[in-house]
Amino acid sequence: MMDSENAAAEDSSAVANLLPLASGAQQPYVSELLSFTLDRLHKEPELLRVDAERIQRQMQEVAVGNYRAFIAASDALLVIRDEVSSIDKHLESLIGEIPKLTSGCTEFVESAEYILEKRKMNQTLLANHSTLLDLLEIPQLMDTCVRNGNYDEALDLETFVCKLSTMHPKLPVIQALAAEVRQTTQSLLLQLLQKLRSNIQLPECLRIIGYLRRIGVFSEYEMRLQFLRCRQAWLTGLLEDLD
Numbered sequence: 001m002m003d004s005e006n007a008a009a010e011d012s013s014a015v016a017n018l019l020p021l022a023s024g025a026q027q028p029y030v031s032e033l034l035s036f037t038l039d040r041l042h043k044e045p046e047l048l049r050v051d052a053e054r055i056q057r058q059m060q061e062v063a064v065g066n067y068r069a070f071i072a073a074s075d076a077l078l079v080i081r082d083e084v085s086s087i088d089k090h091l092e093s094l095i096g097e098i099p100k101l102t103s104g105c106t107e108f109v110e111s112a113e114y115i116l117e118k119r120k121m122n123q124t125l126l127a128n129h130s131t132l133l134d135l136l137e138i139p140q141l142m143d144t145c146v147r148n149g150n151y152d153e154a155l156d157l158e159t160f161v162c163k164l165s166t167m168h169p170k171l172p173v174i175q176a177l178a179a180e181v182r183q184t185t186q187s188l189l190l191q192l193l194q195k196l197r198s199n200i201q202l203p204e205c206l207r208i209i210g211y212l213r214r215i216g217v218f219s220e221y222e223m224r225l226q227f228l229r230c231r232q233a234w235l236t237g238l239l240e241d242l243d
Contacts (some may be wrong), residue, residue, distance in 0.1 A: 132173075133218075135164075139180035146188045155214045158185050189215055194228035205231075 036044065063070065125132065138157050145154035158181055165178035192215075194206050200208075205227070212223055 030213060034043065135173075135177060138177060139184055142181060142184045143187070146184060146191060151188065151192070153190055153209050154184070157181070158188075158215075189217060193226065193230055196227060197233045199234065199238075 033041070033044070064155060141159045142154045143149060145151070145157070159179040161178050164174050168174045189212075192211055195208055196205065209223065209227060212226075218226060
């Protein structure tokens with residue numbers, strides 16, 4: 001009995017494998033066909049036709065009952081297709097603008113850093129405004145001291161500015177200040193030499209020599225030579241007056 005059933009199953013499987021419709025999804029239906037009687041098999045095409053007509057009518061009824069939804073879905077599909085195409089174009093344009101945006105951001109950062117540095121400098125300048133004003137008034141103050149014969153004070157200012165120039169060799173303001181002070185020092189030097197050519201006593205001569213040493217323009221030999229020349233010029237002028 002078991003052998004006959006196994007044989008029948010094997011025959012059914014062999015027949016199913018030979019049928020072209022025996023795919024994975026159709027395998028149950030094919031197996032069901034193999035179990036039908038001959039009369040049932042003759043009726044199967046008509047039954048399939050009736051089922052197909054019934055399914056066709058149901059599909060038509062669904063289509064008629066929901067035609068608005070189908071039209072709306074079709075319109076929505078067209079709109080979505082256009083929107084997707086527009087979005088794609090905008091994305092391509094955006095991708096093309098990204099390098100410009102990156103460059104602009106870089107320039108903005110560099111500009112912001114420059115402005116920030118300038119702002120810090122301005123804040124520092126504001127905090128030291130009174131000190132800077134005092135420094136800028138040094139040349140005028142030194143010139144006033146020279147004109148009034150306050151040589152010690154003038155040379156003190158000159159020494160102070162020379163130290164500033166040495167400490168800050170790269171600051172334009174300090175270097176401009178030092179240049180003005182050097183001009184005033186030159187004026188002081190000419191005034192001191194002119195005094196040596198005038199009718200002054202020995203203590204005044206020694207005091208002027210001390211100022212010349214502080215200025216440091218002449219070596220010791222040159223300073224002695226200048227002293228002798230100036231005093232000689234005074235003596236020459238005195239003798240000419242006597243004649």
